[in-house]
Amino acid sequence: MTAQQDIALPAGRDKTADRKSGTAMLLLSIAVLAVLFLCPLFLKNFTVFQLTMMLIYAIAIMGLNLLTGFNGQFSLGHGAFYAIGAYTTAILMEHFGIAYGWTIPVAGLVCFVSGFLFGLPALRLESIYLALATFSLAIATPQILKLSILEEWTGGVQGIVIIKPDAPFGLPLSQDQWLYYVTLGTGLLLYWAARNLVRSRSGRAIMAIRDNPVAARSMGVNVSLYKALTFGVSALFTGVAGALAAIVVQFVAPDSFTLVLSIALLVGLVVGGVGWLPGALAGGAFIVFVPNIAEEVSKGLSGAMYGLIMILLIYLMPSGAGGLIRTLADWQKRR
Amino acid sequence: MKPLLRVRGLEAQYGLLKVLHGIDFDIGEGSVTTLLGANGAGKTTTLRALCGMVRHSGTIDFDGVDLTRRRTEDIVRLGIAHVPEGRGTFTSLTVEENLQLGAMTRRQGSEIEEDIRRIYRFFPRLEERSGQQAGTLSGGEQQMLAVGRALxxxxxxxxxxxxxxGLAPLIVREVFAILADIRDNMGVSMLIVEQNASLALELADEAYLIETGExxxxxxxxxxxxxxSVRNSYLGY
Amino acid sequence: METFFQQVLGGIATGGIYACMALAVVMIYQAIHHLNLAQGEMAMFSTFIAWQLLQWGFPYWAAFVLTLGISFAGGFLIERVVLKPLENAPVLSHLVIFIALYAIFNSLAGFIWDFTVKPFPSPFGTAALFGEGLIGAHQAGMILVTLIVLFLLFAFFRYTRVGLAMRAAAANPESARLVGIRVGTMAALGWGMAASIGAVAGIMIAPVVFLEPNMMLSILLYGFAGAVLGGLTSPGGAVFGGFAVGVIENLAGTYIPVVGAELKLPIALALIVVVLVIKPNGLFGRTVVQRV
Structure with a gap:
């Protein structure tokens, strides 16, 4: 990481070309949506589970993207909010017997508040220092979850086991398929919300802070409030993802939420494209599938393979999938 | 007499945007040439193209050496010093370190020390501030530092x-007087890009007017x- | 009171390790303005190279010097081969490259030398000096080596032309090119030097924590913390920061009731974050003053 600098911004384009590539994008989006809706009906349960995890990571990455891509704040610790979301759901289900559906918004809310509160002191910290602070958060998370005084609630190192819910109303879906659709629905809802947020007045303020905090302040944007709020919203997304993950995996334990998770989310963000929301899908796919591919290429050197794949991807698309798609669109336009 | 720098058909672009549309000019040995024009005409781009800092094509001949394919670092090593827009100060280093950096491509240590003393004679204010972080200098002092670094x-x-x-009129006079001195006593050729046309024309031997890249x-x-009539229609004074 | 001194001494002993690493971190930060997440793994890999050389029967100091040389070449090459093509890529893409390097070195070391824990010799012996075995001969030697490296670096950056050129290239690449500095070469030199310093850190640390592919994981973290605490612009500050982190960690573990022992690391980190909130450039960091 370096001291601030550019964090990959989409280039401005003229309007007619935008409309043309807009139609292409629309068709592509419809195709992707159709595949997302239909594929679980034809796949093995384990594959459906993997796809669900991909969507869950995509939701978390979307949250991170709001913070990093649109507001310019680094976070190496989003795994912490993922963990808070997961534990909120698990504790509510285990100790209070609350239905899983209700725990998700609660988890989101808890994470929003935690994110906002963490964002307040973090306001003073720039780039690398913020990275260290969030990094510390990621390191601390599993250790705090293991604390003996919290064991009554968190289950300590053992964690909490949850029961997987069945599809309601006698729908002819397996548990995995049902949870896939729950995740897909939540994901689309959140995507819609994120898109509207980014295009709103507040969204412009958030991006103005990224591009030039001093100018944003002089235009009357309350920089501190917006930064802390963005942190909260970002944590909310990631927390919802964590809550869904707890239900889907049926299990939470401290060692699922180490630094590795936070780093994976960040890698997913970059692979998908910083500042481009749909890229989250590519990022989620990377997190779920690439380690498996690396493992298959070489068992003994799977870590090295994983690293090589990462380097190759960055070579091929230095600004992530989003950057690649923009380049292709520009090229298409020029023909 | 053969010119020191001979530029023919210079074109330059930023991304897809072409800024220079084939310009020609010469700079004679030991003379000051000025490039005048409005904002956005392509003056800065011309300088950047000479130093290989933007994508460009055409021929640039510096005393028999073709500059078009060379990297910035190598162009500097041929003896071309660029005082960039915004002065390019190394803000976190001291004034003296900034000056030493100017001589980075030279070898003889004793001569460098001598040159630093000479620069201090030109700009006594820099000597007063030699140990200070260069970013703390005023705009005029940073301009002096930039000229000193180039020398x-x-x-x-x-x-x-x-x-x-961005300099106060009095300081501008001072800087230009020193530039004249440098040309007359050291025989350094110069290409000066200016918005302040009257001032530049006083100093310069040759002038070129650039308009939208031509x-x-x-x-x-x-x-x-x-x-x-030229003054009225192009230079506005 | 006795416990207090014991804990402080113990903190200084482990702090020496962190200081060593923090110095390497600041070094590379000065040269390339990046925090290299793979730095710890690179240091670990260098240490394995030293171990291999020792196994092949090289005398200690010959292996030491040779490892430094190999590491320098390796760091230089990594910059040229892996990072150079991505010069203009966004910051976060660089971060992913660092993570990739991390995975590659970790996995390669495990593959070549396996994951069993190996003892590593100390050139200073293991005799206890004072503090009831808390600070032994090796710890003292390690601290001395760290200070020597610090002094050499200081002299290099302050008094040599290459050092000045490296600082200039990092501070303002465009201007550096305009005075004829080969900025790319400077970055590669910085990587080479950082790799060598990392190798020194690894070789000094290995006798204490033993050699294995994951030995640097938490040490790098403490090193970062120390570097950031001391201020990323100040090598001396980084060394101080490293010692401070060691002491803070030990004292937090002893004196903060109930959670102290379990949360040594998070508490130390939290304290550092608090310091940063008060002094955002670190304790000894320099704010770069800039006039508009």
């Missing part, structure tokens, strides 16, 4: 990008200075 190369050609920018007019500086 440390012992350049054959200096490229100056708006040396008057040379609109050229000739001896004195002639352009005395030509009222």
């Amino acid at each position: 440390m190369l012992r350049p054959r050609l200096m490229l100056l990008d708006e040396p008057s920018f 040379i609109a007019l050229s000739g001896p500086a004195a002639e352009i200075r005395d030509n009222e």
Whole structure:
């Protein structure tokens, strides 16, 4: 990481070309949506589970993207909010017997508040220092979850086991398929919300802070409030993802939420494209599938393979999938 | 006499945007040439193209060496010092370190020390502040530092990008007087890009007027200075 | 009171390790303005190279010098081969490259030398000096080596032309090119030097924590913390920061009731974050003053 600098911004384009590539994008989006809706009906349960995890990571990455891509704040610790979301759901289900559906918004809310509160002191910290602070958060998370005084609630190192819910109303879906659709629905809802947020007045303020905090302040944007709020919203997304993950995996334990998770989310963000929301899908796919591919290429050197794949991807698309798609669109336009 | 720098058909672009549409000009050995024009005409781009800092094509011949394919670092090593827009100060280093950096490509340590003392004679204010972080200097002092840094190369050609920018009129006079002194006593050739046309024309031997990426007019500086219609239509004074 | 001194001494002993690493971190930060997440793994890999050389029967100091040389070449090459093509890529893409390097070195070391824990010799012996075995001969030697490296670096950056050129290239690449500095070469030199310093850190640390592919994981973290605490612009500050982190960690573990022992690391980190909130450039960091 370096001291601030550019964090990959989409280039401005003229309007007619935008409309043309807009139609292409629309068709592509419809195709992707159709595949997302239909594929679980034809796949093995384990594959459906993997796809669900991909969507869950995509939701978390979307949250991170709001913070990093649109507001310019680094976070190496989003795994912490993922963990808070997961534990909120698990504790509510285990100790209070609350239905899983209700725990998700609660988890989101808890994470929003935690994110906002963490964002307040973090306001003073720039780039690398913020990275260290969030990094510390990621390191601390599993250790705090293991604390003996919290064991009554968190289950300590053992964690909490949850029961997987069945599809309601006698729908002819397996548990995995049902949870896939729950995740897909939540994901689309959140995507819609994120898109509207980014295009709103507040969204412009958030991006103005990224591009030039001093100018944003002089235009009357309350920089501190917006930064802390963005942190909260970002944590909310990631927390919802964590809550869904707890239900889907049926299990939470401290060692699922180490630094590795936070780093994976960040890698997913970059692979998908910083500042481009749909890229989250590519990022989620990377997190779920690439380690498996690396493992298959070489068992003994799977870590090295994983690293090589990462380097190759960055070579091929230095600004992530989003950057690649923009380049292709520009090229298409020029023909 | 063969010119020191000979530029033909220079084109340059940023991304897809073409800024220079084939310009020609010469700079004579030991003379000051000025490039005048409005904002956005392509003056700064011309300087950047000479130093290989933007994508460009055409021929740039510096005393028999073709510059078009060379990297910035190597162009500097031929004796071309560029005082960039915004002065390019190394803000976190001291004033003296900034000067030493100007001589980075030279070898002889004792001569460098001597040159630093000479720069301090030109700009006594820099000597007073020699140990200070360069970012704390005022705009005028940073301009002096930038000129001093360029001189440390012992350049054959200096490229100056708006040396008057953001300076108080008195300081501008001072800087230009020193530039004249440098030409007269050290025989350094210069290419000066300026918005302050009257000032630049006083100093320059030759002048070129650039308009939207093309040379609109050229000739001896004195002639352009005395030509009222040119002054009215192009230079606005 | 006795416990207090014991804990402080123990903190200084482990702090020496962190200081060593923090110095390497600041070094590379000065040269390339990046925090290299793979730095710890690179240091670990260098240490394995030293171990291999020792196994092949090289005398200690010959292996030491040779490892430094190999590491320098390796760091230089990594910059040229892996990072150079991505010069203009966004910051976060660089971060992913660092993570990739991390995975590659970790996995390669495990593959070549396996994951069993190996003892590593100390050139200073293991005799206890004072503090009831808390600070032994090796710890003292390690601290001395760290200070020597610090001094050499200081002299290099302050008094040599290459050092000045490296600082200039990092501070303002465009201007550096305009005075004829080969900025790319400077970055590669910085990587080479950082790799060598990392190798020194690894070789000094290995006798304490033993050699294995994951030995640097938490040490790098403490090193970062120390570097950031001391201020990323100040090598001396980084060394101080490293010692401070060691002491803070030990004292937090002893004196903060109930959670102290379990949360040594998070508490130390939290304290550092608090310091940063008060002094955002670190204790000894320099704010770069800039006039508009």
